[in-house]
Each structure stands twice: as C-alpha cells, then as structure tokens.
Amino acid sequence: MKRFPLTAAFWTMCGTAAAEGSPQAAIELYVDSATRQIYAEPGPGRQRLGRFVQAVDAPAPAAAPVPAERAVAAAAPASSSKHWYDRIGIRGYVQMRYNQEIGGEAKELKSPGDRYIGREQGFGIRRARVVISGDVTDRMSIYIQPDLASTPSGSSTGNFAQLRDAYADLWLDPEKTWRIRAGQSKIPFGWEDLQSSQNRLALDRADALNSAVRDERDLGVFLYWSPKEAKERFAYLQKSGLKGSGDYGMFGVGVYNGQGANRPDRNDRLHTVVHFSYPFKFANGQYLEVGADAYAGRYKVSTASATIDGRTFTPTVNASDAGSTDRRIAAHVVYYPQPFGFQAEWTVGEGPQLDVARRTIRTRSLRGGYAQLMYRFEGVNGVFIPYAKWQTYRGAAKFDTNAPKMSVDELEAGVEWQPSNAVELAVAFANMRRTDVSAAPYRRIDGKLLRVQLQVNY
Template identity: 40%
Template structure:
C-alpha cells in the first residue's frame, strides 16, 4: 500500500464520521439508530485501515472515540476522535552475505586445430626422423583436425584472504609406457591451488597446490592468450607441461600492478597473475608425475614493467618489460627398458626475457641456458648435458578494424638440448621460422592462421637426422 492510499483511507474515515455526526444533530429523534450505524461504519473502516497498514508495513494507527452508548435525546453525541501515531521510517533489511560457493565462476576455452604437412618428411624410413613436434602431437601424417585443448576453470574467493582455482582439460591423453598405446580425451587435472593473501592490500600471497612453475614468461602466459599456436621448445624444456605441485610466494607492488591493470584494460595479452617476484619449491618431476627422488626443485623469477613515455616519439604510451628466472633441480627420466631411472640428473636452468608490448608494434624475446638430462648416442646412456635456445618474435596489434582485432606476427625459434619428459630424454635440435595472424572477430572467438618452415629432430633417441618441411596450420578458439 502506498502513502497516498493510506492517507486517503484516513480521510475517508474522518469524512464519514463527520457526516454521521451532522446527521445525528439534525435529527435527534433518530439519534440511537444513527449512532449505531455510524459505529458500524467506523468499525469497518478501522478494519480496512489495519489491513492496509499490515500490507504497507507501517506502524499501527490508534483510533479513539467515546463509547457509542444510548443517551437522552437532549444529549449531543460526542464526535469521533482520531489520533494517528507517527510511523517510524522503514528500516532496510541487511543485505545477505553471499556464501563462498555463490562467488565461484565457471569459465574456459576450447581449441579446434588443423595441421597439414604440405611438403617435407611427413614419413621416413625406420631410424630416420619424421616431421613431428613435442608441442603438438597432431602434427603427423594423419593429423587433420584435433581438439588441442578443452579447458574448464572453476575459480572464486572463499573469503577476503583465500581464493581457489581449479582447471581441468578434457582433451588430455594417457599412454601405456610399455606398449605406447594412447588413450585419448581424459579429463586431467591441470591446476588445483589456493591463493592465501598475507596482507590486506593483496600484494603478497602464497600459492599452494598444483600450479604453473614461475620460469619463463611464455610458459606462464595462458595458451588461450598466446598469439602463436605453441610455446617454443627451448623455453618449455625446463618445465614441459608448465606445472608441478609446490608452494610459491608471489609479491607485486601496487605501482607495478597498476601498470599491468592498464595493459589489461587496453587489451594487451599479459602473462597472468604471477607477481613481479616469485620464489617457490616444487616436487620437480613435472605435471601429474609421481615424485621419485625426495628432493625439491627450487625456482625464482623476477619481472618488471617500465613505461617508455619519457623516451617520446614512437615509444609514447608504450610499456617494456624485462625479467629473469632460474631453476635448481634433480630429475629422473623414464627409460626405454621400462620404469624410471634410478639416477638423479642435474636439471638446472637460467632464463631471461624482454619485450615491448605492441602499440601498435611490439617485440618479444626469451633465451635459456642450462644442463638437463639427454641421451648420449656414443655411450647409449643418459647424461646431464648443456642446453640452450630461445626465440624472437615481432608483432603488430591493430585493435580496431571493421572486422575486429588483428595481430600479424613473425617468430624464429631455436633449441639444442634434451627433452627430459620423453622416454630416454632424447636430444632435440630445432630451427623454425613462422609467420601468422591472429584475428578476433568477436570477443568470444579467435582465429589463427600460421605457416612454418621447420627443421627438427624427432623426440625419439632411436631416430637420427633432422626432418625438414613446411606446415600450414589453423586454429579456432572459443572462449566461455
């Protein structure tokens, strides 16, 4: 009931009461009948007022009057007296606090990929390398279409100081080591961690569980956000799969976070929420692998963005970022005869990265040096050997065109060293030139076209020589 309706009801009560009194004074002989009729009307109106008050939520109105009793004809009936008690201002009910599970969000992305070897060593005789990639098993003689990733993410705040993150992949494969018989499309754990913030400003946090290892800018950047289709062999070799179980501390000063927030608002493709400084310990045997030696992998990474406005000219409004990372680890690779090596091998790496975010022109580069397990052909055993490699990539970002955002790019990569997560840790020798374009016609849809000229060894110590050829690749990614 509205305030206007409430006042109208009160006015009607007074009006009818006054009319009844006037009639009683004008006709004394019918006084008793009139008073009785008046009392009935007042009772009815009082009931109506109470009902409307209950619907409106207002305080009750007290209506007082003299008793309606019979009196001598000469006695003038007393008018009805009404007194309204002011209703207090309505008090808003307190907003119900959301339970932690009501703050969770579900999101993800899926990648449909096409790989076609248009020339070169699609197949090869036994003992010779074929054109293959450790980054995408869909590159083979029968590749065609594949679902490269199908990720589902659940994340949210449990409280002001604790948040959770769970990610699984519906397109993972599991192989029987002894028979090399693949099983496709398992739902596999990729991330399962909690962030615990140690200060109110949320500049310092502990990440607990299975998460990405802070080594290499490209490794930390999500595959949903990367411009090229795959990571490079050199930067990915220290941490294939990018993840492990551990505890890591991240620190991000507010001034640095402000720069990253501006870049995110501008639509730049960042590496994620991994802090300006990260220090942690992990099992060290890789993604979803059993710990084998009881030792820990220690890792540290620092990265710093800088505004280039002071340089003026073409650098006005641009941001550069520089950083370094390092790993100390002992690793036990799987061996061809079955099981896992009983020997610990040095698995130590350092890396550096530098970039200028594209606005519109940008450049990005990383390099790594280290020692890692590698199969030695001369002795037929695995040894710890030197490894090195990296990449340089140039790109142009055109965020607004009649057909959406376009990012043409060109990248060169090279690597020499072992690939520790393959059976017997075979040596890789990679040289690759690629050009491509990422097109975003919609926020929810990305299309990437890519051409690559490739020269690389196959990740199998039983095959020798480099396979060479040309690839045409395409990917459609939808985000949800």
C-alpha cells in the first residue's frame, strides 16, 4: 500500500494540480482521520480528499525523506494573531461495560479497577471523559479533564462529576523540549499507569503498578525533558494506533502530595518521583520502549474498626505523625505491536500494611507486575488486536482502610475490534484470584468472568 508523507510541498503540489485541472492521469487520495497520513487507496477511517495530478511546474530541489513520526507529529504553528480560545480543542470518550459471572465465586469478587465486578447489575458506565486542551500562548499549554461517571467511596449511586486532570505546561525553550507541569496530573510512575484508558488494550491496569498512586494522579510540580527525536516518537506512537503512553518526558522529576487525586496532603511530607523512558526505533521501523521509575515518601493510612478471626480491633500506627515509609522502583519494556507486540512491567518496594497478628500498621515489602502479548492486524472490517495478559501482586492496598495485604493472580485473554476510529469493542475472559480489600476479614476469592466493553471516541 502506498503512503505519502504529509508535507507542505506535497500540499502545494496538490493545490496547484487541482487548480490547473490538468488532463494527465489523476490519482485518488485519502487521509487517515487519526494519523493524518495520506493514502492512495481507501481503507478504514480514511476520508476521500479528491482526484489530483502532478503539477507541471519546474521540479523543486529534492528533499530528504521525512520519518513517519515527524509526519504525524508535525503541525502548522499556531498564528500569533489567534485568540487563546481559538487554540482550545475539546475531545473525549465514553466506556460502557458489562460483566457476566461464569464460574467460581464471581459474584463475590471485588476489583479496584472495575467497580461493576461482583455487583448485581447489568450495564454500567465505566468512564465518561471530556478533555479540554490547547496552547493558550506559545509558551503555555493547558489540559483539563473531568470524569462524569465517578462514584464516591461508600456511595451506591454512580455517575458523579469528578476532576481528573487540571494542569498547565510551561515551556522553557522555543523548541519545547523542556517544560514544567504544575497542577493535578498523572504521576510518572509505571508505563501502563501513564497510558490513557482510551488507548489501553486490557480492560484494567495491573494492580501491582496501579496500587502505587491512587487514580494514577496527584497534585504536584514536575520537570520534563524530551529531546526532539524522542518527542516526535512519543507523538507518533500515540497517534498512529500503536497505543503509546504519550509524552511524559524522556526524563522527568517532580514532587507531589502523595495522598492521591482530589485529596489534600495529610503530613506535610511531599513524595518525590524520578522517571526515565526512551523509545528506540530499529531500521525496519519497529519500536521498542524501555524505562525505569522510582518514588519515595511517607503515606498516612486511614484506619477503622475491623473484625478478623473473631477479634474486633482498630489497628494502631507504629510510625510518626508523618506517616509510614512508602517507596518503590519499577521497570518497563514495550515492544510495540507491528504486528506482534510484547509489554511487561515489574515493581518492588515497601509500604504500609496491616499486620493482623500485631493489630498494627507496619512497613512491609511488596512486589508484582504483569506481562502481556498482543498481535495487531488490519482487515477490511477494521483493526483487530487479540491479547493475553497475566498479572500478580503481593503487597498492601494502601489506599483502602487499614491497608490490608492484597494477593492477586489473574489471567485475562480477549480481543479488541476497531471498526473505525470512533468505535472500539473489547471482549475478554478473566480468571481472577484476588483479595477483597474493601472490608474485613479480607477474603481471597476466585472467580471467572466474561467481560465486554464498548468505547466511543469523539
């Protein structure tokens, strides 16, 4: 299949040819609405541009080939005469889910990644996001994202509005390689946690990484550096359909409250995080991204009365008023699906955890991670991506009351179908063995589920 890079010279040629109405052999051109690539054949998500012929003007000097990621990432600079509100865009997505118990104690299962698991209900809205973003000035960008389908803790009623992201990027140089991000945003720890749920293949994030930062977000200030080559690759991997995590810098460092999104700091002790990730590109066009992250701080656990093994007690906290030690390191590797793909992450560390025997909160070790295989192929009916994901975790659920120990072993296999850029349908089978950390006595439950998710993008 023949592709043409989207360059200014190409558009000039097309405009000239169309205006002259040359009788020479014409070619039908189509543009992919997501990647903005130009194609000579129709296909899913491609819009017809029209018929064009080559201009008869004197040929311009030959230009060097443009890498694919530059063709995707490049955009015409905003005119300085535009008002700030002319530079703001709105987009979003909605996810509807359905879980069907098919074995074991599935009706008793509880998962922090999907509040509809283990509940007597039919369809549910998992996410309803609206993103407002854009360049307010040449040196400042904004990003605001509410979720209209949140459920407050302890509530049986869903679909409340809650803030997810609200931050500004302050660019420190004209090339936009250095920036300061200030506000509530994703904490750069773990690759899958940074990947948008709109792009993620598996239905939920792995517990081992996701248990580090509540809702993946917190309030803080971060410094990111993305050199030009890495910046172009991050943009290409996200916009090309390869499900990248976005640009959180080749290198990043920052400080944040540490108690989680939409929650105030409780100990006046900030968490510190360091992030590194680099996308390599091989000669055959294959991408491989590797990186590592680390964070450290002190976390204050919420405690309450619990009854375990016939004893009722309220755990004590054997730590200072500053909270318990909370620190982890993690590493990731992502071999992007072109067409075969592989993705894995692992984390180790220590944090606060309930010690039932001593009836106290202690600092204990933790470990866990996941591995995922996927295969991406494009057919006449759209893009299909079958996948299989295994995950494990042994460590505390520090965000839950009393920070009970969480034991997770899970296998999920499914397929995602994208008939167009606006619609995605995922069907998966999950064999779950996990601890119910929502209430004492914190039982370990086994169950099997059939899971379905419909996502619409706008």
